[in-house]
Structure formats: structure tokens, C-alpha cells
Amino acid sequence: MALFRMVCMLLDVRDSLQLLDRYRLAYPKTALCEGKADVLDQASGMAFPLVLKASSRQQSHKTEKGLVQLGIRDLDELAHAFDRLAYKSRHFELDAFVVQEQAHGAELMVGALRDSVFGPSVLFGLGGVLTELLQETAVRVCPLAKRDAQALLSETKARIFFQNGGFRGKKASAKPVLDVLLKTSKLMEKESVESLDFNPVMADEKKALIVDPRIVVQE
Amino acid sequence: MNRDFRSPPSKSPSKPGLSVFFTPRSVAVIGASRDASKVGHGVLKNLVSGGVFYAQSAKPFSGPVYPVNPAAERILGKRCHASVLDISGPVDLAVVCVPAHAVLGVVRQCVQKKVKACVLISAGFSETGDADLQQSILATARKGGMRILGPNTLGLIRPSMRLNASFGLTTPRPGSIAFLSQSGALADSVIDWALEEDYAFSAIVSVGNMADVGFAELIEHFTDDVQTRVISIYAEGVQDGPAFMRALRYAERKRKPVVVLHGGKTKTGQAAASTHTASLASSSAVFEGVLRQTGARSVDTLTDLFAVSSALSACPPCRNAWAVLTNAGGVGVLASDYADRFGVRLVPLSDAVLKKLDATKKLPSTWSRRNPLDLIGDATAERYAAALGVLMSEPSVSGVLVAQTLQTMTEPMENAKLLAAARKKFPKKPILAVFLGGKYSRTAMQYLNRHGVPQFGEVELAVKAAAALSR
Numbered sequence: 178m179a180l181f182r183m184v185c186m187l188l189d190v191r192d193s194l195q196l197l198d199r200y201r202l203a204y205p206k207t208a209l210c211e212g213k214a215d216v217l218d219q220a221s222g223m224a225f226p227l228v229l230k231a232s233s234r235q236q237s238h239k240t241e242k243g244l245v246q247l248g249i250r251d252l253d254e255l256a257h258a259f260d261r262l263a264y265k266s267r268h269f270e271l272d273a274f275v276v277q278e279q280a281h282g283a284e285l286m287v288g289a290l291r292d293s294v295f296g297p298s299v300l301f302g303l304g305g306v307l308t309e310l311l312q313e314t315a316v317r318v319c320p321l322a323k324r325d326a327q328a329l330l331s332e333t334k335a336r337i338f339f340q341n342g343g344f345r346g347k348k349a350s351a352k353p354v355l356d357v358l359l360k361t362s363k364l365m366e367k368e369s370v371e372s373l374d375f376n377p378v379m380a381d382e383k384k385a386l387i388v389d390p391r392i393v394v395q396e
Numbered sequence: 397m398n399r400d401f402r403s404p405p406s407k408s409p410s411k412p413g414l415s416v417f418f419t420p421r422s423v424a425v426i427g428a429s430r431d432a433s434k435v436g437h438g439v440l441k442n443l444v445s446g447g448v449f450y451a452q453s454a455k456p457f458s459g460p461v462y463p464v465n466p467a468a469e470r471i472l473g474k475r476c477h478a479s480v481l482d483i484s485g486p487v488d489l490a491v492v493c494v495p496a497h498a499v500l501g502v503v504r505q506c507v508q509k510k511v512k513a514c515v516l517i518s519a520g521f522s523e524t525g526d527a528d529l530q531q532s533i534l535a536t537a538r539k540g541g542m543r544i545l546g547p548n549t550l551g552l553i554r555p556s557m558r559l560n561a562s563f564g565l566t567t568p569r570p571g572s573i574a575f576l577s578q579s580g581a582l583a584d585s586v587i588d589w590a591l592e593e594d595y596a597f598s599a600i601v602s603v604g605n606m607a608d609v610g611f612a613e614l615i616e617h618f619t620d621d622v623q624t625r626v627i628s629i630y631a632e633g634v635q636d637g638p639a640f641m642r643a644l645r646y647a648e649r650k651r652k653p654v655v656v657l658h659g660g661k662t663k664t665g666q667a668a669a670s671t672h673t674a675s676l677a678s679s680s681a682v683f684e685g686v687l688r689q690t691g692a693r694s695v696d697t698l699t700d701l702f703a704v705s706s707a708l709s710a711c712p713p714c715r716n717a718w719a720v721l722t723n724a725g726g727v728g729v730l731a732s733d734y735a736d737r738f739g740v741r742l743v744p745l746s747d748a749v750l751k752k753l754d755a756t757k758k759l760p761s762t763w764s765r766r767n768p769l770d771l772i773g774d775a776t777a778e779r780y781a782a783a784l785g786v787l788m789s790e791p792s793v794s795g796v797l798v799a800q801t802l803q804t805m806t807e808p809m810e811n812a813k814l815l816a817a818a819r820k821k822f823p824k825k826p827i828l829a830v831f832l833g834g835k836y837s838r839t840a841m842q843y844l845n846r847h848g849v850p851q852f853g854e855v856e857l858a859v860k861a862a863a864a865l866s867r
Contacts, residue, residue, distance in 0.1 A: 294635070
């Protein structure tokens with residue numbers, strides 16, 4: 178039906194982080210590196226445990242392909258992790274090696290899309306692998322009012338993390354997550370972003386950090 | 397922002413409103429047919445008699461009805477006209493049942509005749525691929541200031557005006573539910589069902605392809621309609637998302653409840669919907685989000701749609717603080733389970749309330765002494781009356797769900813009468829009735845329907861209705 182097919186492109190990690198910066202969307206301390214020396218050098222200014230990722234726009238599901246190493250405790254482990262990732266990714270076109278402080282907390286998902294009828298909309302739900310399994314996401318159309326963002330937090334099973342006891346020792350406070358939702362709404366209204374996926378957003382009682390942004394823009 | 401929040405957002409001085417569809421003084425049927433198997437016959441019959449099928453509520457339209465058919469002398473006792481232009485008196489509403497290729501010509505004539513609104517029953521436009529023809533028709537109508545419902549619609553029914561401008565089977569009772577349906581055939585079955593279940597309507601509108609009049613404008617129209625207390629919608633998709641949201645927000649501000657059954661929630665359903673109504677299907681999660689964002693109530697089944705709508709049409713919204721009154725422990729347990737699932741709060745009964753209940757001296761020593769309030773199987777109407785009296789005048793209880801199972805000593809009619817009396821005495825406190833049963837409960841159920849007490853065949857439905865009433 179459409180005469181002009183929209184050309185969409187996944188932003189690379191550098192442009193993604195820049196866009197997050199522009200909207201003051203928080204992510205863990207991150208360094209984008211070229212090679213092993215750079216990785217080890219950058220890590221010296223960061224707090225362990227760290228995460229190392231071989232980032233490529235051509236590869237989704239990095240974890241399943243062994244392109245992510247979590248829980249790196251020291252420089253030795255980091256050097257080993259680098260060698261392994263470099264080997265596994267030898268056939269891919271890499272954007273960068275990403276060194277990141279490892280975030281902890283409840284795994285949440287914040288997403289956004291452009292609906293053909295209602296326009297830009299923000300999605301929220303449990304993060305990690307559970308997002309796909311549960312197929313339970315709550316949606317609000319942009320612009321989100323504060324009460325819309327609050328409603329999102331209570332509409333899915335993810336609500337348990339914001340309740341008094343939390344779940345399995347993980348508790349999140351609402352404020353930083355509301356902040357992510359409202360800023361995402363603003364971003365969707367102002368930028369030519371077709372869809373985005375912040376999964377997981379790691380939330381605890383102080384902050385909510387976007388660990389792995391996937392942002393698709395209209396070219 | 398200095399927008400006027402009191403007037404409907406779609407209203408504009410250049411576009412006439414929708415009132416003419418529902419309050420025409422005269423109606424022409426273009427493409428009226430002598431053949432009883434044709435749509436053009438059914439529409440005419442509905443106008444001149446109120447229904448093709450018999451119903452007590454079906455009455456002839458009170459104004460002039462003009463059949464248009466160049467080949468016929470008279471149909472159903474009415475003199476035929478060769479074209480709409482040959483009618484001597486003014487025509488407010490035209491119902492068009494000619495084949496698609498002839499519609500544009502008919503619409504031109506209607507504009508020339510200064511017809512105010514057209515119901516285009518004819519099918520074969522954007523839903524089957526001919527979107528250009530639909531556009532030309534719309535442009536012609538717009539230029540002439542004429543409004544269009546459809547094409548590809550079953551038509552519309554306004555029972556209070558004795559107006560049945562549709563090929564629906566008959567006219568249901570006048571009431572306060574405005575039902576808007578994106579499926580015409582579904583509306584048809586709903587009419588039959590309504591006769592059985594005693595649902596009563598302020599209007600039934602099949603929206604068709606929504607070339608001109610769409611959900612948004614209809615929601616605004618019925619928000620401002622004094623007869624309508626609840627707007628019930630079967631929707632598969634909308635064309636103008638922002639206008640739809642503005643309309644729902646307008647209804648929310650005016651406190652007119654809107655209940656929506658969204659068809660096409662799954663990929664399979666969406667594929668069926670796209671060939672059915674030619675509207676863009678949103679992702680179901682987005683549509684659901686829109687409903688929540690705008691304060692509309694979303695339901696999953698047709699049964700739920702009308703159960704919830706009938707409760708909202710009969711009762712005012714209330715706080716979420718319910719009591720359950722029953723003569724069966726099992727019903728109390730089920731009601732508690734459903735209450736938990738659908739977010740209905742059952743209030744604990746305070747000592748003061750328990751004392752008042754004891755003081756009636758009508759309850760057996762074995763009564764439950766808690767909410768759900770179990771009056772025990774041998775409860776007579778007298779026992780129900782005593783307990784209901786206390787609950788209805790108790791401020792901590794905002795609504796009462798009254799369940800009855802049929803035992804040999806149960807008095808269904810007496811119980812129905814006392815519920816109707818309580819409904820009258822406490823108009824601000826909802827009473828929802830569940831008379832579980834069939835054959836020997838039917839008369840009492842009908843009595844409840846006719847006396848403004850919403851009744852449900854299932855405990856689950858009543859609790860869903862309680863959830864919809866709780867704000």
C-alpha cells in the first residue's frame with residue numbers, strides 16, 4: 178500500500194548515547210573503545226564489576242551470541258574477556274568495544290514506537306527476557322502526562338518492584354523510572370525516531386539506568 | 397491554552413452537527429424495493445412499521461416517509477417517486493440502498509434537493525478497494541453541506557424518535573445506551589439479543605466505512621445527548637487517532653462513561669478486521685493504552701460490553717466499597733474471588749453495622765456476620781429486606797451486590813420487588829442483582845430489568861459491572 182517505503186536505520190552505540198545525553202537519560206558510566214589497550218586503559222577510571230560488550234549494529238541478541246561478558250571483577254578478567262569477545266566477533270563489523278560499569282536492580286523495559294493511527298507511544302513492562310515471554314506491556318500515547326507515567330508503573334506485573342517489599346530483594350523507586358518515561362515521551366515527540374527499546378532499564382531505589390539502548394531512526 | 401472545554405472538540409461552524417441524523421422530520425428511501433428479500437425493502441418496512449420482525453417496541457416513524465423507485469407505483473402502501481428531486485416536500489434524511497456505481501449520482505441529487513444527511517447503506521467502496529469513488533462522494537456531500545453515515549452501514553436507529561433507518565430486524569426499547577458498532581451485522585444480532593435481555597437504547601448506529609461521520613464525532617454527539625447515559629462501542633480500528641482521543645477525553649470530562657469492545661486484538665483478528673472495515677489497525681496494546689489514558693472502560697466480550705453498559709446506564713458511579721448479600725455461601729466465595737481479580741473492594745462490616753443487623757431480629761443465628769453477608773439458604777424476602785435496609789442506609793457501603801440462588805423457600809418476585817423499591821429509595825447507591833437460575837427466575841429477572849435494577853446471569857458479570865461503576 179505504501180508508495181514510499183520508509184528507510185530506517187539502527188543507531189550505533191555512539192549516536193545512541195549522544196541522544197540519551199541530549200535528553201538527560203541516565204546510563205551507567207560507559208567507555209567506547211577501539212582495541213585491547215584502550216579497553217584496559219579506560220577501565221582504570223571505572224568501578225568494578227564491569228561489563229564488556231562487542232557492539233555491532235548488525236547483531237541483536239548479543240548475549241546469546243556470546244558478545245557480552247558480565248561481572249568482570251578486575252583487569253585480568255577484563256583482558257581475558259576481551260580476547261574471547263574479539264575472537265567471537267572476528268567476522269562482524271564492530272562499532273566499538275563497550276566497557277560499562279555493571280548496573281544492578283530490577284530489570285524493566287521502556288520502549289517507544291510510532292503507531293500508524295495514534296502516533297508516538299511509550300511502552301513499559303518487565304525487562305530482560307521476560308518482556309517477550311509475558312507479552313505484557315502497558316502503553317500510553319505521547320505526550321505523557323505525569324499521571325500517565327504513574328499509571329504505566331502500576332499496570333503490569335512490574336508493579337511489584339515499586340511496592341513496599343519489592344521482589345526477591347529487588348526494589349525500585351518510582352521517581353527515576355517516571356523520569357525515564359517522561360523524557361522518552363519528549364524524545365519521541367521531538368526526534369525522528371521510529372522506535373526505541375531500552376531493555377533492560379536497571380532500576381533501584383536511587384536511579385534507573387539504560388543499559389542497552391536500541392534506537393531506530395528514520396533516515 | 398484558551399480552548400473551550402465545554403463544547404465538543406470536533407464542532408466547527410462550517411460543518412453541520414449530527415442531530416439531523418437522529419431527529420429528521422422526513423425520510424426518503426432511495427432504492428426502495430418491492431422485493432422483500434432486498435435491503436431497500438427492509439429499510440422501508442422498518443420506517444413505515446418500526447420493524448421487519450415484530451416487537452412491542454417497534455412503532456412507525458411519525459413523519460413522512462418517501463420511497464424512491466422509478467419503476468414502482470407503490471411499495472408497502474406508500475406512493476413511489478422517480479427520484480428524490482420529484483418529492484414535493486422537504487427531505488431531511490435520505491437512506492440510500494442503490495448499487496455502488498449509482499451512489500454518486502444519487503448523492504448529487506440529494507445535495508440538489510438540500511437533503512441534510514444521507515445514510516449510505518450501499519457497499520463496495522473503500523472496504524473492497526474502491527476508495528476513489530468514496531472520496532468523490534464525500535467531496536460532493538461536503539460541498540453541499542450534507543453529512544454522510546457510511547457507506548457500507550446497516551443504518552441507524554433512534555427508538556425514542558420511532559426512527560429505524562436501517563435494515564436491522566426491528567426496533568428495541570428506548571433507553572439510555574448509545575451503541576456504536578463498526579460491524580453492522582453485529583448490531584443486528586445485538587437488537588435480537590436486546591429484545592431477549594431487555595436492553596434499551598438511546599441509539600444504535602452502524603458506522604460503516606466512516607467516510608464522513610466517525611467514532612470521534614459520534615462520541616461527542618452522544619456525550620451531549622441527554623437521553624444517553626452510556627456510550628457502548630464495538631470498534632476494530634479508527635482512522636483519526638488524535639480526534640478519537642479528544643472525543644474520549646471530552647466524554648470523560650463530561651462524565652459520560654464509554655465502554656469499548658476492541659475487535660482485532662490478535663494478529664489473526666487484525667487481518668480479518670483490515671479486510672472487514674478498511675481501517676488501519678493499531679497495535680492492540682496501543683489501542684488498549686488509549687482507552688486507559690482517556691478514562692474509557694475496555695471489555696473483552698460482547699456479554700461484558702452490555703453487562704457493563706447496562707449497569708452504567710442504570711446506576712451512578714460510586715466509591716469502590718461494596719457489600720455482597722447472598723443466600724448461598726458458594727456465591728459469596730465466588731464473588732470474593734472475582735472481586736479480588738477485578739479490583740472490587742469488599743468492605744469489612746464494622747461492629748456498629750453488625751449490631752444494626754442483629755437488631756433487625758430477622759437474621760438467623762447462623763448468618764455469616766461478615767461481608768459477603770450470607771443469609772443462609774432458607775432466606776425469605778423478609779430476611780433479604782431487613783439486611784438490605786441496613787446496608788443501603790450504611791454510609792461505609794457504597795454499592796450492594798445482591799445474589800439469590802433458588803431454593804424451595806426463596807421468593808424471587810418478592811425479592812425483585814424489594815430491590816426495585818430500594819433502588820427507588822436510594823437512587824445514588826447502585827444495586828446489582830444476580831438471580832442465579834433460569835426458568836423459574838425469569839419473571840423476576842424481567843421485573844428487575846423493567847424497574848431499573850441491572851441484573852446478571854452470572855456472578856462474574858455482576859462483579860465486572862461493580863468494577864466499572866467504582867471510580
